[in-house]
Amino acid sequence: MESGYPAVMLTAFLLAGAVQSLSANNYAVEAPMPAHSTKLIWSDEFNGSSLDLKKWSFDTSRNKFGWYNKELQYYAANRPENLRLDNGKLMIELRKDPELISRYADWGNQQYSSAKIVTKGKGSFTTGFVEVSARLPCARGTWPAIWMLPEDSSAWPDGGEIDILEQVGSQPNVAHATLHTALFNHTHQNGRGAETAVPTACSAFHRYQLAWTADAITIGVDDHAYMRVRNDQPGGRGAWPFDRRFYLILNLAMGGDWAAAKGIDDAALPQRFEVDYVRVWKMPKNGR
Helix, strand or coil: CCCCCCCCCCCCEEECCEEEECCCCCCEEEEECCCCCCCEEEEECCCCCCCCCCCCEECCCCCCCCCCCCECEEECCCCCCCEEEECCEEEEEEEECHHHHCCCCCCCCCCEEECEEECCCCCEECCEEEEEEEECCCCCCEEEEEEEEECCCCCCCCCCEEEEEEEECCEEEEEEEEEECCCCCHHHCCCEEEEEECCCCCCCCEEEEEEECCCEEEEEECCEEEEEEECCCCCHHHCCCCCCCEEEEEEEEEECCCCCCCCCCHHHCCEEEEEEEEEEECCCCCCC
């Protein structure tokens, strides 16, 4: 998704002078998701009255300076208008309320407010099966994401990035999966990823999934794999930095070249990114 580092992170390419897709679609597969073990190693069911701060932290680090990719949101911390638990679900809500967020000391003149939460320092993994049950927003300009970055804060793209799900308001019924590494990313025009249609992404909950082993990373929806990248390229960690601990990120951004390719629909706000649960299982040693 968006980088936590100085490099701009649009997973983009241009065809015939116009944006066709801002995610690579060169590692597509049609297969069942690999099986995970029965050992659950981390989860959040969001059944409490407030976000569990033993598992999550708010990321507000670039509010004052602006977020990457020309995004337009302010990420609030502990603000129920933007993040709350409701009936066993996490609600991340995107609003247009500049007159209310302008009172915060780290406000950077944004018009929109939202939230971004991370498990950094509280939950990280080296391999595993991640499943996030979520219902996505559907409005021009919105950009929800489920993704992972290295716990050691390695510079992007050297440390790698795993985008389990990106969905943008300019393509509301398409799920995108992408891996970023030093040798394979959009700046080299060789990013590795795929996309799939999810016609009810905005009206129903779907299970967005990652199966990560030492040999391959597979990403899918509802047990159907649509992207697989194998650890079969030369270049060491430049090609495969996924031998270290990564943490989880959930956020709902607004704007940017990709999500706002067809404009922004303020009349459709507020919009919600709803998450029923996040679960991480151990992968068997022979998983693919």
